[in-house]
Amino acid sequence: MRCDTWTKGATNNNVLFWFCVSLSDVCYQIFNSCVKPGFPKTIKTNDPGVLKAARHSIERFNNYTNDIFLFKESHISKALVQIVKGLKYMLNMEIGRTTCKKTKHPSLDNCEFQTNHTLKRTLSCYSEVWVIPWLQRFEVPILHCY
Numbered sequence: 001m002r003c004d005t006w007t008k009g010a011t012n013n014n015v016l017f018w019f020c021v022s023l024s025d026v027c028y029q030i031f032n033s034c035v036k037p038g039f040p041k042t043i044k045t046n047d048p049g050v051l052k053a054a055r056h057s058i059e060r061f062n063n064y065t066n067d068i069f070l071f072k073e074s075h076i077s078k079a080l081v082q083i084v085k086g087l088k089y090m091l092n093m094e095i096g097r098t099t100c101k102k103t104k105h106p107s108l109d110n111c112e113f114q115t116n117h118t119l120k121r122t123l124s125c126y127s128e129v130w131v132i133p134w135l136q137r138f139e140v141p142i143l144h145c146y
């Protein structure tokens, strides 16, 4: 019953359909397991949405820290996703210092991790990233690194 309501509500709504198309893995699971919206689900750590959410977290991290080098995600150990007016990702990951200097605004994809023992640094982070696909908006309400 709850599942019918959810499916009906979803198909009546172009917005939800749109993000189902772009995140078909998640939606496949949602529609097939009849998960109540709002319940966090484990998602593959290599899911494109997870990778994008991780990158948003890192960009936020780099923007708010004073390090002269950029950090980049090195390993995502756990990812959950929850439907809340869009998608909320909850990520556990490790991030590491790269050899790219902040001032040069390089693309993170081309940044290598530090190999110099003095400069090498790894942090563990927990972040929450809220993505509203139809507005092409994202927020990072929580980001803890230690």
Ligand SMILES: *[C@@H]1O[C@H](CO)[C@@H](O)[C@H](O)[C@H]1NC(C)=O
Residues within 6 Å of the ligand: 059, 060, 063, 064
């Ligand atoms: C970077 O941080 C500044 C404030 O320190 C903020 O105004 C700006 O929106 C941030 N940019 C991003 C992309 O997070």
Ligand SMILES: *[C@@H]1O[C@H](CO)[C@@H](O)[C@H](O)[C@H]1NC(C)=O
Residues within 6 Å of the ligand: 116, 117, 118, 119
């Ligand atoms: C590692 O970095 C430190 C600090 O910048 C520098 O003094 C040292 O020469 C570097 N070591 C190597 C092996 O590059």
